[in-house]
Each structure stands twice: as C-alpha cells, then as structure tokens.
Amino acid sequence: MKGIDGFKLLSTLGEDGRLTVELAQESIASPQGHDVLIRVEAAPINPSDLGLLFGPADLAGADYGEGRIVAQMPEPARRAMATRIGQPMAIGNEGAGTVIAAGEAPEAQALLGKRVACVPGGMFAQYRLVDARQCMALPEGVTAEQGAAAFVNPLTALGFVETMRREGHSAIVHTAAASNLGQMLVRIAQEDNIPLVNIVRSEAQVQMLKALGAAHVLDSSSETFATDLIAAIEATGATIAFDAIGGGKLVSQILTAMEQVAARDAAYSRYGSDKPKQAYIYGALDLSPTILTRNYGFSWNVGGWLLFPFLARAGEDVTSRMRQRVFANLTTTFASPYKARISLRDVLGRETALAYNARRTGEKYLIVPN
Amino acid sequence: MKGIDGFKLLSTLGEDGRLTVELAQESIASPQGHDVLIRVEAAPINPSDLGLLFGPADLAGADYGEGRIVAQMPEPARRAMATRIGQPMAIGNEGAGTVIAAGEAPEAQALLGKRVACVPGGMFAQYRLVDARQCMALPEGVTAEQGAAAFVNPLTALGFVETMRREGHSAIVHTAAASNLGQMLVRIAQEDNIPLVNIVRSEAQVQMLKALGAAHVLDSSSETFATDLIAAIEATGATIAFDAIGGGKLVSQILTAMEQVAARDAAYSRYGSDKPKQAYIYGALDLSPTILTRNYGFSWNVGGWLLFPFLARAGEDVTSRMRQRVFANLTTTFASPYKARISLRDVLGRETALAYNARRTGEKYLIVPN
DSSP, X not given: OOOEEEEEEEEEEOTTSEEEEEEEEEEEOOXXXXXXXXXXXXXXXXXXXXXXXXTTOOSTTOEEETXXXXXXXXXXXXXXXXXXXXXXXXXXXXXXXXXXXXOSSHHHHTTTTOEEEEOOSOOSBSEEEEEGGGEEEOOTTOOHHHHTTSSHHHHHHHHHHHHHHHTTOOOEEEESTTSHXXXXXXXXXXXXXXXXXXXXXXXXXXXXXXXXXOSEEEETTSTTHHHHHHHHHHHHTOOEEEESOEEESHHHHHHHHHHHHHHXXXXXXXXXXXXXEEEEEOXXXXXXXXXXXXXXXXXXXXXXXXXHHHHHHHOHHHHHHHHHHHHHTTTTTTOOOOSEEEOTTGGGSHHHHHHHHTOOTTOOEEEOOO | OOOEEEEEEEEEEOTTSEEEEEEEEEEEOOOOTTXXXXXXXXXXXXXXXXXXXXXXXXXXXXXXXXXXXXEEOOHHHHHHTGGGBTOOEXXXXXXXXXXXXXXXXXXXXXXXXXXXXXXXXOOSBSEEEEEGGGEEEOOTTOOHHHHTTSSHHHHHHHHHHHHHHHTTOOOEEEESTTSHHHHHHHHHHHHHTOOEEEEESSHHHHHXXXXXXXXXXXXXXXXXXXXXXXXXXXXXXXXXXXXXXXXXXXXXXXXXXXXHHXXXXXXXXXXXXXXOEEEEEOOOSEEEEEEEOOOSOSOEEEEEOOHHHHHHHHOHHHXXXXXXXXXXXTTTTTOOOOSEEEOTTGGGSHHHHHHHHXXXXXXXXXXXXX
C-alpha cells in the first residue's frame, strides 16, 4: 500500500496562552523497516493524557467550534509550559488496533494483520505508525477494547508492588483507591497476598471496593478517618503509600499515622522513629500544594513516581515479566470498564469534554477513532 | 576513686503538658569495664538539643524558679511526645572534657587523664560516664572548648558532601547557610572544590559568607531572589539541596528553580524533566508545614535527613574517614565560634534561655559545667 490519510487530535499552546485542541488531517507514508501502520480501534483517555491535552486550561469558558476547542491557559501554567509553545502535540499514550501495513523487517512483517496494543503516544488518531518492537500482539480472542489499556494502569499498579518490594516494605497504602487503577491494585494485592489499605472519598466507594473483596477500605470523608487510618496501618504494617491526589494534607496524614504506629513500640526520640516511611505522588487529581506537617520525625520521604522512569530503572527483565502478567490476564485482573465510547470528533464536544476532563472515579472514556 | 557527685540537666514532660527543666544531683559510680568518667568542660547548645530540652514549650510565659523552669507544652506537641511523658530526659548531644577515672579495660585505661570529645547524649552535666570506644582523644593543644562541637555540625556538613556524591549529584544548595554549620560547609566546599549555593536571609549574612570566600550567596529576602536562584543553580548545576528551615515554600522554590534549569535543554514533557531533583530537610527552624507546589514534574524527592541514621548507612569506614578529617582540622575548617559561655545554672535563667532558644544565626552558646 501507498500510505493512508486520517485524522488525529493535536493540542497546541500559543505564546498568548490560547490552547487549541483540534482534529488535523495527516498523510501517513507506507511503513518502512521496523515500522508498522496501525488502524487504531480503541484508545483510553487516561488522566495522564488530559494533562497534555488540556492541562489546567479553562474548559468551562472555552470556545467550542467546528472540530476545535480554544481555551485559555492560566498564566503560571503557560509559563511552566514554555517549551511546548507553538508545537502541535499529538495525544493518547496507549491504545490497540490492527496492523494494516508493515515494513520489510521480519519483526514488522510478523505483525501484519494482527491485533496489537502499544504505548507510543499519539494514539488519539485514526492511524499511527509505530515501531513493531514496541507493539505486543493481543492474545487470541481479546478485543481491541479489552487490550486498549494494557500498559499505563496495569504496569503502574504492578509497578507499585514492585517498588514496595524493592524498597523493603511489605504493605501498601493507596489513595483515590476506587479508580480503575485502584481496583486493579485490589485484585493484584489479593493474588499476591499483599496487605493493602485503600483510601477512598465516599461511602459508595467503600462499598464498591468491599464488594471486590478489599479488606481495608477507609473513607477519608468520615469523622473516624484519622483513627481508622492508624488502625489499618497497624493491622497491615504499611510503610509505603502511593497517592494519586497530590494536593492537600492526605500524604502528610498518612505519614503521621505511620509514625504513630512506629513510635508506639519505640523509646522516645525527639527525631521521631527510625522506621523509614515513604510516600510517592503519582498523580495530580488535586493541583493545590502538598502540605507536609512534618510531625513524623526525620525518617520520611515524599517523591514523585512515574511509570516510564520506573520501568527504565527496573530493567528489561522485570518489565518483560510485568508485561507478560498483564497480557495473560487482560480480561480479568487487568480489565478496564468504560463509562462511554466516543469518537475523535466527540472528544471536542463541550459536554463530553467537561465530562471526561472531570476525571471522576470510575468514569473512564474510551476513544474509538474509526 | 569511689565515684562522684555532680549536677546534670533534666527535662521531664508531665501528663498534664507541664515541662520541667531542672538541675538534678546524681551520684556516678566508679567506671567499670570499658567506661570512663569524664569531667565535662564544654558542651555546645545545638538546635538538636533544644528540641529535647524545650521543644515548642512556651518559654516566654514559663515559670522561672530556683534552678528550675516550668513551661507549658502545646497540646499537639504533648500528644506527639506521649512516649517521653514521665521520663526525665538527660540533655546535650556532645561535648568535651577530661577523663578522671577509667574502667579496667585497656581502651578505657588508655584515656585516663586525657582530654576527649564524645557524642553520647546527656553532656549538659558536670560528669558523664561514657564508653571509651565512643570517645576520641583531642589532639595535643586542642582545648575542650575547641573540641566540644567535634561531632554534630562537622559530621553533618561532611555528611551532606558524602550524600551528594553517593546520590550522583555534583553541587549543593544549602539554606540557613550563615549558620555555624553553613560556614563549615563553605570551607569544606572550598577545600573539595564543590560548587555551593548558599541561601541566607539578610544582606549582612550575604556579606559575612562572601567574606569567607563563598562564590554564590543569595538573600531570600531580596526581590531578585527567584531569578538569582535560577542563575546560581544554572551556574553550579546543583540538583541536591539541604534545608535547615523545613517550613514554608523555600524547598519547593529550590526544586522549581532546579526544574526550570533542567527543562531549558529538554523537549517538553507534561511530566516535567527526568532530571532527579532532591531536597533534604535536616532541621526545623520553621515549624510550620512544608508547602510543595509540585510544579516541577515527577522527578523530585523531599525527605528528612538525620546524622546518625546517615552514619549507620554509610558504614564504619566512611564514618571513620570523616571523623579523622574533623579531628585533624578542629581549629580551622571545623572551628565553632560562640556568642557566650554559660554555666549549667545559667541555662535555667529566663533571659539566657530566651536568648539561646531563639536559635539566632551565629549566636551559638557553650555550656561550661564545671
């Protein structure tokens, strides 16, 4: 074949802070060498995609035209994004589709006609050229929808467990735990026998995770949350937390509870206990500052956690083992339910955009570009 | 000899939140085995001692009696200190003095009559029984005053450099840099050729550090601080910071500046640069919360740093090398100037207590207990 024309979604920030998100037509040349051409059949909208797509731009006050959104980026964010100004950014970390053309390399030819999943970026598009070595063929009988989210959430959830083990902890605290990722983590923790403290934000979410069989589910809006948290940390021995929220005092509250449990059995030290306490922030559901009260001595650590740097540090053996576990369990442990399937054009509609950009727990959207 | 009577300082927190700091008489038995009996000649009041001595107790409103201070501990602090309630705590991390009696072990006998320095705790006392293996004999001609602060500040400053190297950084940002510790770090950085960004809080402190030969000294109260900080981080390549302040936004501001420098040369990523950025909080001059704005991607880390856990991790070889460097340079690189010499009884006087507890930069007090 001679290449193909298709639409893709682009997000461009102007010097004046105007963010334009639009559908652009592109002509993709016939694949060469190791490349394959994928007809994208499903791509999930992950929170990490929304950061690049809109960031903190004002979507409620935006201008919704024909196939285009123009929104204003707040000035501090515009300055922080100086290096993306003027560059059209392709969106969509991951997705799945069918290989409709392939370069001459054997790795590429082997995938011709196959349904594959990949995480190359730019998957909010009808077609995408990808290196075959970055693609994984989906198991027989797995649909594109079932394989679309095979990387970001599954590898992140497995990455938490891997990080816990590498850093010498034996139980995990997870916040925003009712999320798609949080539900996966509940299933992984059950399979691997890892004590897990799930923190959610409503009684309905407590019931949802308990229905999945989660043993420790705490509602941070409850009046008894502070004491519930200490009890759950005592019961599990958790000394590492993964937090999707970022802003506010929750991370600090978790470290405080860990320290209170650690200090119970130790002699008084004005420096606090020497039990290492780790919190990783991997999301930014709340963009406000993280408030650390530091009433937990000096043996604590708060840092950013990001999937790809983690995988790079973990190395190919570990990454490959994690990937294989995901692909063998795509329709069970690592299944993602979706609230709605939308087209590329739907992405630009006002109501739809406001809905998926709200990042509501359990309301994940799937783009079906063709 | 048959043992000896002397006074020591004790700090006791009651269940009701009343903190009593007083002189108590004790009888010390004649040393046995590896122990030596030290007549304490000089012990510095370090910020770390003040935490155990008073913590956040209300010294201004305290009751100053004969040889005793009774102050109220705020309720949150009282709760955090539950494990010290009812226990008289001996104070004073480090000091120097003369060995006036020794156990029968050769290591102890070898120190008899010698002037030694040590960091056993409880040095705000006239006499102290210490394991000889924890003492270091002071070099010929070094006074007790010169050797009194041979551990905490010198090893902390050297520990920063060691941590920098171990974690793959090549330059340091230091806050509250006009402190005694900060001045040592300036001298160490000069000797070891390590680029150092010193952040201080007044123009007078800028001049003081510049007079020591420091190349990068920034005044955080200056209007140009934000841009000065970026320029200094760019000039030095610093990606690790040590912060004595703890509260407020300074740590976050340093990480922001590091990220801005890192992002200049990188393609835009909505996750920020992948340059690791580390800040360690080793003090608490400001007890208010640490505010992290997180506008520096996900490759960052903020944690507590404490000398003794660091030394334990670094191991005996490294610790011994650091100690030898200190003892060889006690009157030069690692010299500590003092604002005043005070007796054990002076420690309990209202004006003196309010003065040394203010932790003013450059105003270090030395206790001379005999």
